[in-house]
Amino acid sequence: MSLDNSNIDITLILKFDNILKKIKENNFFIDDFIIKEIQQSGSELENIFEKNEQSDKLKALYDDIILTLKNALYNTKSKELQKKIESEKEHWIKKSMTYSMTDYLKNQDIINEKVEKELAFKNFEKALEYLNILLPMAKRLNDKAEISLILHKIGQIQIELGKYDDALNSYRESLEFDSKGVAWFYIGHIQCFLNNIMKL
Secondary structure, eight states: OOOSOTTSOHHHHHHHHHHHHHHHHTTTOOOHHHHHHHHHHHHHHHHHHHHOTTOHHHHHHHHHHHHHHHHHHTTOOOHHHHHHHHHHHHHHHHHHHHHHHHHHHHHHHHHHHHHHHHHHTTOHHHHHHHHHHHHHHHHHTTOHHHHHHHHHHHHHHHHHTTOHHHHHHHHHHHTTTOTTOTHHHHHHHHHHHHHHHHHO
């Protein structure tokens, strides 16, 4: 994998990588000494993550740390050690989510900019394509306000495209994340429109 920033401390990354390899070779056995090694190198590694959220190598390493700690939980009989491993695993999962959020916010701005650009030129299908990239990202991070907003935008575009049934489904889905119930207005509006068409 390529690294995005030449200032990344390669030595530290390799050191952490070697700790993980040693654990795997040991059939995922972890003792107090290895936990301390992970914590010590981990605090330095986190500083690298803060400056290089987009690095593929760092992201892969994060996933590897979490997976290794999960596997280690099944290979230790000591309750005390299990608690320490579980605590360390939860720490890394939280950190991973923090950096995922950073990436998401960066991508969110970029994609929203593209959506607005496509809408300005009435390229509805392309705008919809971008929103369908953004939606699973927002769902993964459980950003309810953003999920609701994206689904509203998708619904509005589907109306423009004459896909009324799809629009209804989008607004109905948004109700789960829409604390103010704004989607009910659009659902009612579409249903009235469809009822009037049926009468023609």
